[in-house]
Amino acid sequence: MKCRFCARRRFSCVFYLVLLTVSGCSHESNEKGGEVTTQSLFTLLSPEQTGINFNNQLTEKPNINVLRYEYFYNGGGVAVGDINGDGLDDVYFTGNMTDNKLYLNKGKMQFQDITDIAGVAGRPGPWKTGVTMADVNGDGNIDFYVCYSGKLRGEKRKNQLFINKGKAGQGVPVFTDEAEQYGLADSSYSTQSVFFDYDRDGDLDMLLLNHNPFKLSNLDEAGLIEVFKKPEPMTGIKLFRNNNRHFDEVTQSAGLKSSLLSYGLGVAVSDVNGDGWQDIYVSNDYDAPDYLYINNGNGTFRDELQKRIDQTSHFSMGNDISDITNDGLPDIFSLDMLPEDNHRQKLLFAPDNYEMFNSKLHVGLYYQYMRNMLHINNGNG
Numbered sequence: 001m002k003c004r005f006c007a008r009r010r011f012s013c014v015f016y017l018v019l020l021t022v023s024g025c026s027h028e029s030n031e032k033g034g035e036v037t038t039q040s041l042f043t044l045l046s047p048e049q050t051g052i053n054f055n056n057q058l059t060e061k062p063n064i065n066v067l068r069y070e071y072f073y074n075g076g077g078v079a080v081g082d083i084n085g086d087g088l089d090d091v092y093f094t095g096n097m098t099d100n101k102l103y104l105n106k107g108k109m110q111f112q113d114i115t116d117i118a119g120v121a122g123r124p125g126p127w128k129t130g131v132t133m134a135d136v137n138g139d140g141n142i143d144f145y146v147c148y149s150g151k152l153r154g155e156k157r158k159n160q161l162f163i164n165k166g167k168a169g170q171g172v173p174v175f176t177d178e179a180e181q182y183g184l185a186d187s188s189y190s191t192q193s194v195f196f197d198y199d200r201d202g203d204l205d206m207l208l209l210n211h212n213p214f215k216l217s218n219l220d221e222a223g224l225i226e227v228f229k230k231p232e233p234m235t236g237i238k239l240f241r242n243n244n245r246h247f248d249e250v251t252q253s254a255g256l257k258s259s260l261l262s263y264g265l266g267v268a269v270s271d272v273n274g275d276g277w278q279d280i281y282v283s284n285d286y287d288a289p290d291y292l293y294i295n296n297g298n299g300t301f302r303d304e305l306q307k308r309i310d311q312t313s314h315f316s317m318g319n320d321i322s323d324i325t326n327d328g329l330p331d332i333f334s335l336d337m338l339p340e341d342n343h344r345q346k347l348l349f350a351p352d353n354y355e356m357f358n359s360k361l362h363v364g365l366y367y368q369y370m371r372n373m374l375h376i377n378n379g380n381g
Contacts, residue, residue: 051111054093054101064097064126069151069213072096074265077130077192083142083164084173092120094128094146104172117172120162126150127157130192134204136182137245141166144175145206147190151213154187159208161185183247188234189213196269196278199241199299206247207280208238209264215286216260224363227261236262237282237291241299255300261288266318270330271295272308273381283316283334289366290316290334309375311367329377338371 047053056076066072077094084090088105095101099121103111115121122128127150136143141164148157161184162175179185188210195204212235216227231251236258240247251258266283273279277295284290290312293301305312313336324331339345348370361367 045109050109051113052091052103054095054103055098056093056095057098059097064150069127070215071149071211071213074129076128077147079131079133079144081133081142083133084167084171085141092131092133092144094122094131096128096150097126099124100128100131100146114172117170118175120144120175122146122160123148123156125156127152129190130209132193132195134195136161136195136204136206137163138203139164141173145179145184145193145195147192147208148187149189149191149211149213157187157189158185159187159190159193182245184240186238188236188238191264192267194267194269198239198278198295200277201242203242203245205242206240207267207269208240209267209282210235210237211263211265211285212260224261224365228257228259228364230260231258232260232262233258235260237264237267250299253300255296255302256293257291257303263288265316266320266334268319268321268332270321272321272330272332272377274329274379281319281321281332281334283313283319285315285317287314287360287365287368289368290319292332306366308381311369311373313373314368314370324374325376327377327379329379331377332373332375334373334375336369336371336373 058072076096079092080089082089084104088107090105091103091111093101100115101113102115102118102120104114106112127148129147129149131147132145133142134145135141136145143164144162146160146162148159150157159179160177161179161182163178165174165176167173184206186208188208189212191209191211193209194207196207197203198205237251237256238249238258239251239254239256241250263285264282265285268281269278271278272292273294275297277297279295280291280293280301282291282293290305291303292305292308294304295301313334315337317335317337319332319334321330321332323329324333339348
């Protein structure tokens with residue numbers, strides 16, 4: 001999944017594990033002053049305690065920096081799952097410019113680095129992004145799908161699919177990259193993948209979230225309309241259907257929009273309308289609109305965002321779908337970059353310019369505001 005611990009302009013990120021130490025908040029009252037203290041729910045554990053010392057270290061170079069690639073500081077990815085069937089969740093990190101790291105959970109918050117034994121370090125160099133754990137081939141073992149991006153040649157951006165071959169030496173699972181065999185060695189500018197059974201045929205299909213590494217600017221209304229019309233496979237979202245362990249791209253026939261105006265930073269899958277079919281919410285950065293794709297149940301989707309949601313985040317960083325209100329209905333939460341103080345809000349208010357706002361609405365974009373959005377599901381569409 002896309003790394004939620006990394007701020008968009010952060011220079012690097014260090015991952016720590018936290019241990020849940022108490023079952024709830026404990027309050028103590030001071031008899032003299034009535035002061036209340038609250039014990040923390042979590043205890044920070046150091047790399048020395050856990051054995052996890054992964055660091056997504058970034059090294060700026062003349063041809064690799066934030067001026068050349070605006071998503072330079074977006075971070076890598078992290079996925080958690082039980083890769084060896086021992087009932088303990090293991091942790092896999094991807095590094096933009098560093099090797100990936102796989103840590104085996106030995107119990108009691110102790111982890112062992114098994115990256116080299118398992119064979120999942122990934123290709124050397126930039127630019128690895130999100131990672132997803134899923135049983136891609138349906139054999140009961142957890143596999144990894146690693147995304148690549150960056151302003152690099154296509155062959156350096158080919159995504160990797162690490163298939164879990166089961167336990168080998170030292171009782172550690174080993175993996176082989178079989179992306180080519182499965183039809184998933186895609187070389188578009190990928191952010192993240194999600195595996196789900198969109199056609200309910202019993203196997204996992206894959207949605208690939210991509211982004212344009214170049215910012216589109218100075219487009220008039222005619223230019224924007226033209227961009228929307230033209231599919232662009234290297235930057236737009238892609239849908240792959242699983243046909244007996246080989247994945248075929250069905251983006252256009254499934255009704256998904258794929259254009260240069262794609263800056264995908266978040267994707268979530270859930271049955272938002274309760275019809276038994278999995279739907280998709282896509283978060284896009286910049287002026288690119290978010291999408292709420294409703295599953296038609298016949299292999300196709302329709303975008304119903306403007307019908308079901310009043311407004312969206314503008315610089316949509318990511319999203320999640322979960323039942324916030326405990327009413328059995330999935331709600332949608334999306335993230336933006338609204339500055340904390342009024343001074344900086346006024347410095348960065350350009351996206352709210354009235355003329356620009358109306359112009360975007362005129363070409364078919366939607367009401368977008370630079371703030372987080374929590375969309376509560378009313379159960380009526």
